[in-house]
Amino acid sequence: MHIEQRKFAAHTGWDTVRGNALNSSELYDLVIVFGSRDLLADPHIYRQVHDQYPGANIVMNSTSGEILDTSVSDDSLSLTAIKFDKTTVETAVIDIHTVKNSFEAGYRLAGSLEHEGLKNVLVISDGQQVNGSDLVMGLQEFLPKETIITGGLAGDGSRFEKTLVGLNAPPSEGKIVLIGFYGDGLQVTHGSVGGWDPFGPERLITKSEANVLYELDGKPALDIYKMYLGDYAHELPGSALLFPLSIRTTDADHILVRTILAVNEADKSMTFAGNMPQGAYAQLMKANFDRLIEGASAAAQHTVPDGTKPPDLAILISCVGRKLVLDQRIEEEVEVIRALYGDTTAITGFYSYGEISPSFNFMKCELHNQTMTITTMTEA
Numbered sequence: 001m002h003i004e005q006r007k008f009a010a011h012t013g014w015d016t017v018r019g020n021a022l023n024s025s026e027l028y029d030l031v032i033v034f035g036s037r038d039l040l041a042d043p044h045i046y047r048q049v050h051d052q053y054p055g056a057n058i059v060m061n062s063t064s065g066e067i068l069d070t071s072v073s074d075d076s077l078s079l080t081a082i083k084f085d086k087t088t089v090e091t092a093v094i095d096i097h098t099v100k101n102s103f104e105a106g107y108r109l110a111g112s113l114e115h116e117g118l119k120n121v122l123v124i125s126d127g128q129q130v131n132g133s134d135l136v137m138g139l140q141e142f143l144p145k146e147t148i149i150t151g152g153l154a155g156d157g158s159r160f161e162k163t164l165v166g167l168n169a170p171p172s173e174g175k176i177v178l179i180g181f182y183g184d185g186l187q188v189t190h191g192s193v194g195g196w197d198p199f200g201p202e203r204l205i206t207k208s209e210a211n212v213l214y215e216l217d218g219k220p221a222l223d224i225y226k227m228y229l230g231d232y233a234h235e236l237p238g239s240a241l242l243f244p245l246s247i248r249t250t251d252a253d254h255i256l257v258r259t260i261l262a263v264n265e266a267d268k269s270m271t272f273a274g275n276m277p278q279g280a281y282a283q284l285m286k287a288n289f290d291r292l293i294e295g296a297s298a299a300a301q302h303t304v305p306d307g308t309k310p311p312d313l314a315i316l317i318s319c320v321g322r323k324l325v326l327d328q329r330i331e332e333e334v335e336v337i338r339a340l341y342g343d344t345t346a347i348t349g350f351y352s353y354g355e356i357s358p359s360f361n362f363m364k365c366e367l368h369n370q371t372m373t374i375t376t377m378t379e380a
Helices: 043-052 102-112 132-142 221-235 238-242 289-302 320-329 331-341
Strands: 002-009 013-018 030-035 057-062 066-068 071-073 076-083 088-095 118-125 148-153 165-167 175-182 186-193 197-209 212-216 245-248 256-258 260-264 269-272 281-286 313-319 346-352 354-358 365-368 372-379
Touching (some): 002 071, 057 175, 066 076, 071 331, 102 132, 102 175, 118 186, 148 365, 148 372, 175 186, 197 245, 221 238, 238 260, 256 365, 289 372, 313 320, 313 354
Parallel strands (some): 313 346
Antiparallel strands (some): 002 076, 066 071, 066 346, 186 372, 245 256
């Protein structure tokens, strides 16, 4: 696997962060670009990348912060170009406005790829107009059971206005991209860990519809949420990133964390990045700085089983809420991952509105929020 990594900022242009051993850029199979919405909205950016890597599939998405090596940046582009030795790549894209719902979008995307030899799919989705939980269920419905599904929802800083995603075209709203990786020579691992502390009592979700929460214990959900936030309630919806909700279903032994995307004062509801199933239990969570960083380290440890070499490539997708909480300490969660992998692993990634990965205890893929989620790739 040959990897080149470059960074773009408006005041400096393109800089090479990691070199490559290739003689021709046309040989690259895949180029992944994570960047700020404002930069990606300029069609000249896509044309520059296409001209530099004309033979590659180019995937772009907006973020709430870009990860490149151990650096976390805003208002930049993080570019990773990959040439595989033993792996082939197929891609598919769909516009959420052309299908009935997010489940159908996932189902149709999964059907667009050849299934034989499919090892892993990386999904990058619009982060505002797509229900991540339903998208994952649609992918699982049609993909082979052994296929590893990872990825995330595009971001837009803390603005929550619109997100951009694109495949072999300038990125735009409403797009979902699926990248399929094929070949027995590819080893894919994953890890996803949070690090938030619960507080307050668990409350029963008594009224919800998909990803919209209306009532907890029979009372307006937003009123209860504001009661615990205190002064932070005046800063909603932005302050909600600091206080996510965990959900626990009665028939499962795991907990998912959900980020609030919007609040509705009229009906006292809250809209989340993923589904809030009626009959489940919800509990507020708050940040623990050290545990957030330990969670990032634990996610990385899960991707490197004992006795295995560090991966060739690590794609880090972390939540915008973690970035806001850690603030000036944000690079620590990337530095602990670099310390575990060593210098040979190429690291890229972004801060998202949702992370997609299997959980630790079982292979079922889930939409997560407020986690550090890592996908690693190594060619044997």
